[in-house]
Amino acid sequence: MGDEDWEAEIIKPHMSSYVPVFEKDRYSSGANGDTFNRTPASSSEMDGGPSRRDHFMRSGFASGRSLGNRDAGESNKRENTTTVGSFGAGKGFGNRDFSNKFEEGDTSGFWRGYQDGNDSEAPGASRRGGRGSFRGCRGGFGLGSPNSKYEQDEGTQRTGGLFGSRRPALSGAGNGDTYQSRSCSGSGRGGYKGLNEEVITDSGKNTWKSEAEGGEGGDVQGPKVTYIPPPPPEDEDSIFAHYQTGINFDKYDNILVEVSGHDAPPAILTFEEANLCQTLNNNIAKAGYTKLTPVQKYSIPIILAGRDLMACAQTGSGKTAAFLLPILAHMMRDGITASRFKELQEPECIIVAPTRELINQIYLEARKFSFGTCVRAVVIYGGTQLGHSIRQIVQGCNILCATPGRLMDIISKEKIGLRQVKYLVLDEADRMLDMGFGPEMKKLISCPGMPSKEQRQTLMFSATFPEEIQKLAGEFLKSKYLFVAVGQVGGACRDVQQTILQVGQYSKREKLVEILRNIGDERTMVFVETKKKADFIATFLCQEKISTTSIHGDREQREREQALGDFRCGKCPVLVATSVAARGLDIENVQHVINFDLPSAIDEYVHRIGRTGRCGNTGRAVSFFDPESDSHLAQPLVKVLSDAQQDVPAWLEEIAFSTYVPGFSGSTRGSVFASVDTRKNYQGKSTLNAAGFSSSQAPNPVDDESWD
Numbered sequence: 001m002g003d004e005d006w007e008a009e010i011i012k013p014h015m016s017s018y019v020p021v022f023e024k025d026r027y028s029s030g031a032n033g034d035t036f037n038r039t040p041a042s043s044s045e046m047d048g049g050p051s052r053r054d055h056f057m058r059s060g061f062a063s064g065r066s067l068g069n070r071d072a073g074e075s076n077k078r079e080n081t082t083t084v085g086s087f088g089a090g091k092g093f094g095n096r097d098f099s100n101k102f103e104e105g106d107t108s109g110f111w112r113g114y115q116d117g118n119d120s121e122a123p124g125a126s127r128r129g130g131r132g133s134f135r136g137c138r139g140g141f142g143l144g145s146p147n148s149k150y151e152q153d154e155g156t157q158r159t160g161g162l163f164g165s166r167r168p169a170l171s172g173a174g175n176g177d178t179y180q181s182r183s184c185s186g187s188g189r190g191g192y193k194g195l196n197e198e199v200i201t202d203s204g205k206n207t208w209k210s211e212a213e214g215g216e217g218g219d220v221q222g223p224k225v226t227y228i229p230p231p232p233p234e235d236e237d238s239i240f241a242h243y244q245t246g247i248n249f250d251k252y253d254n255i256l257v258e259v260s261g262h263d264a265p266p267a268i269l270t271f272e273e274a275n276l277c278q279t280l281n282n283n284i285a286k287a288g289y290t291k292l293t294p295v296q297k298y299s300i301p302i303i304l305a306g307r308d309l310m311a312c313a314q315t316g317s318g319k320t321a322a323f324l325l326p327i328l329a330h331m332m333r334d335g336i337t338a339s340r341f342k343e344l345q346e347p348e349c350i351i352v353a354p355t356r357e358l359i360n361q362i363y364l365e366a367r368k369f370s371f372g373t374c375v376r377a378v379v380i381y382g383g384t385q386l387g388h389s390i391r392q393i394v395q396g397c398n399i400l401c402a403t404p405g406r407l408m409d410i411i412s413k414e415k416i417g418l419r420q421v422k423y424l425v426l427d428e429a430d431r432m433l434d435m436g437f438g439p440e441m442k443k444l445i446s447c448p449g450m451p452s453k454e455q456r457q458t459l460m461f462s463a464t465f466p467e468e469i470q471k472l473a474g475e476f477l478k479s480k481y482l483f484v485a486v487g488q489v490g491g492a493c494r495d496v497q498q499t500i501l502q503v504g505q506y507s508k509r510e511k512l513v514e515i516l517r518n519i520g521d522e523r524t525m526v527f528v529e530t531k532k533k534a535d536f537i538a539t540f541l542c543q544e545k546i547s548t549t550s551i552h553g554d555r556e557q558r559e560r561e562q563a564l565g566d567f568r569c570g571k572c573p574v575l576v577a578t579s580v581a582a583r584g585l586d587i588e589n590v591q592h593v594i595n596f597d598l599p600s601a602i603d604e605y606v607h608r609i610g611r612t613g614r615c616g617n618t619g620r621a622v623s624f625f626d627p628e629s630d631s632h633l634a635q636p637l638v639k640v641l642s643d644a645q646q647d648v649p650a651w652l653e654e655i656a657f658s659t660y661v662p663g664f665s666g667s668t669r670g671s672v673f674a675s676v677d678t679r680k681n682y683q684g685k686s687t688l689n690a691a692g693f694s695s696s697q698a699p700n701p702v703d704d705e706s707w708d
């Protein structure tokens, strides 16, 4: 069967009418008490005792046997739920038929075709490349016209044209509830769309008129982007809703922290020491924060002291509050002009992040911590109606949370002035500075009105900071910036139990289904490499009666948000995602991450598995390693696993050894995991544990740099 036939199959709206019966007990038993954060001293476990991997095997996770209960599972308990927002309601596939066709597809080379991924969302060079098929014209949603003067903006806000367009006419009413994101072929999309959606460059030239956001140029044709995201919650309970810290939260204190740069202020140990205003303290308490995480202990005083900062700390360890709280404290202290309607708003703080969902999450955090103050946070991102963004801004804007493309659109429309910017925050900073977003960030800092780096405070946060990105960051930061490294820069969160399984390309789906059935309805993110494959696997899982939704860059923003909402609330316990969901997303109760495809770069792996095991909670990550395609990752994977004190399979070590690259020190795209600040010329450097005490066990950078 050729590709087109497969497309024809996939575009049919698929109904997941049944919820599968899961085998919860086989996987979840005994998991919670397990402490993943073990030191090498517990080598008895590694040497002779039951290894974590053994535990996985015993629990059925990694077993080679077939699905014993599969039939029973399918015939039992069928609940009539649909995966709204993903696969929608309507007609179903003829199940067996469909399944068989997928099998044929495998052998006919279709499956392999997915690997080539001209729709890849993988980072690095592989993100680039032409995009041709599967772009059709969009049906349009007809939400009605915006009722303000900004309607005019929408008249020229289009998707398509230069970049092609995203949706097939057969979307009809386009209610976002049908799973049709890869439908009829249409105009090709020539430009590069960055991994995380927001930036389009056309033949290497950057442009703000991204497809995702709707270019405003009169020459750009295509349907309007009319999506208006739902307003954020207003009630206090929802604003302050949070999940509990986990059993390993207190163990954060044992992580070594290294601060480098001149005259670093001392860490604080408690929120009280930060001396924040009463309203902020109230909000912190309402958010359920009683104790600082290490990155907060160090970053808050540094930011309060007005210093520039590059901070690197493990996934899920509270970096967002680490920058929001001191910025808000400064704003409260300095007094800001209360928000009021103005055509040109001049925010004091701009926060940028690589994905729409992440920036929205940061906005909700900013809104939470600024509750009851006169600070107004606004969020703008692509895939939504431009007029809506403008309407949000003109009502007042002190903190602007934005994705890069939409930010530049708004600046070019002179709705945002930069003269008052005192704080510029790059979350997921390594991503914001890499070749996808770096040029846009450079343009941002050279925009008219943007205070020079000497006049603003620039803050960068991430869990990974490759060396070459640290060097680029120098352009944005004052030369005397401080660098905080909590634990190993680029290291994986130790609360995530990592398992690597050797699975060939053609066995992956079977293995996935086996694992998901064992997992039961615990929340699981399944990462795949391409958007096409995300659709394919999500459809396949629904067809297997596993309630699944998906998120990737070819889905409408409305659909993306719906998918995330369905996953968050547990309606769809499985979310198939591309790397667009790899960074930053903080979703309660994600217990598992499955790398159906490994990413091409190890830092992406670290971010992906960091969607679980957050804030002291434990989580599990299983990765399918296909020696055919993933051998280049063996070496960095072995390093990440051993740094996080995880079991390293012997076969992986063998592959790493056989693909040994002299001089390798941690990454796959020429970058290296810096163990510390890569500046050569700073003087002050202290290594402390997160409780703020000097440690004689400073990690030796040489160890990391001489991994070979």
Ligand SMILES: Nc1ncnc2c1ncn2[C@@H]1O[C@H](COP(=O)(O)OP(=O)(O)OP(=O)(O)O)[C@@H](O)[C@H]1O
Pocket (backbone or CB within 6 Å): 242, 243, 245, 288, 289, 290, 291, 292, 293, 296, 313, 314, 315, 316, 317, 318, 319, 320, 321, 462, 463, 583, 584, 585, 586, 610, 614, 615
């Ligand atoms: N001091 C604290 N006490 C309790 N919970 C906290 C604290 N700090 C942060 N959290 C919570 O921990 C979770 C993870 O925080 P956050 O999303 O900021 O992590 P992160 O370090 O930015 O992760 P990532 O690297 O994945 O972006 C959030 O739910 C946040 O509300």
